[in-house]
Amino acid sequence: MSRRETYEKRSEELLLPIVEAQGFELVDVEYVKEGGTWYLRGYIDKPGGITVNDCEAVSRIFSDRLDETDFIEDSYIMEISSPGLDRPLKKEKDFKRSLGKSIDVRTYKSVDGQKEFTGVLASYDDKTVTIEENGIAHTFDRKDIALARLSIDF
Numbered sequence: 001m002s003r004r005e006t007y008e009k010r011s012e013e014l015l016l017p018i019v020e021a022q023g024f025e026l027v028d029v030e031y032v033k034e035g036g037t038w039y040l041r042g043y044i045d046k047p048g049g050i051t052v053n054d055c056e057a058v059s060r061i062f063s064d065r066l067d068e069t070d071f072i073e074d075s076y077i078m079e080i081s082s083p084g085l086d087r088p089l090k091k092e093k094d095f096k097r098s099l100g101k102s103i104d105v106r107t108y109k110s111v112d113g114q115k116e117f118t119g120v121l122a123s124y125d126d127k128t129v130t131i132e133e134n135g136i137a138h139t140f141d142r143k144d145i146a147l148a149r150l151s152i153d154f
Contacts, residue, residue, distance in 0.1 A: 007031045007040070007072055014065045015042050018058055024050070027083045028090060031076070038076035040066075043083040050082040089148040095124040102151040105131060107144050118151050 001009070012029040019026040019042075027043040044050055044058060059080040066078065089095050089103065098121050105117045117138055119131030129148060130139040 004031050010069075010071055011040055011042070011066075014069065015058075015062055018061045018065070019044050022054070022058060024054065024058070027087065027094075031072075038074045040072065040076050040078045042078075042080045043087070044080060045083055055080045055082070086149050086152050089150070095121065095129070095148075098150060099123075102153070103131060104147075104149055104151050105129065105138075105140060105145055106147040107140060108146045109144065111138075111140070111144075115146075 008029050008031050011031070012026065015029060016026050024044045024046045027045050028041075029043070030039075030041050032039050032041070042058070042062065044054065046054070059078070062080065063078060066072070087094070089098055101121055102118060103121045105119075107115050107117075109115070111117075117131060117133060117140075119133030119138060121129070122132045122137060123130045127142055128139050129142060129145060130137055132138075
């Protein structure tokens with residue numbers, strides 16, 4: 001397991017009980033480097049959406065726990081936020097929640113001359129994701145998907 005994966009796993013273990021105690025759902029935890037700075041991000045949600053006050057309440061408790069355990073060697077910025085309307089679909093629960101909804105799929109390599117697809121999530125399993133676009137089914141190997149997320153129509 002990489003250092004990044006270890007930090008994400010340990011952070012998720014610390015954050016999950018905090019989030020659940022507030023009655024929220026822990027959507028994801030990521031540890032990423034952007035512009036030379038490391039970020040530890042927790043994404044939380046609840047029916048009706050997350051507010052700034054919700055994020056602040058979780059952030060204060062989580063920050064204290066991180067200070068107590070002090071397991072991350074790098075300096076980093078910790079953020080707690082909503083996953084947003086266009087949240088990525090990563091985990092089984094994300095795909096389950098999105099069945100029958102329109103999603104965008106971006107692949108690493110071109111498939112039939114394109115890398116971006118939009119369609120209704122028809123099915124998924126550990127290895128594949130199938131969307132229906134204008135009556136045509138497209139099945140993708142999960143390892144070939146760079147990004148899958150809910151579509152937003154304006």
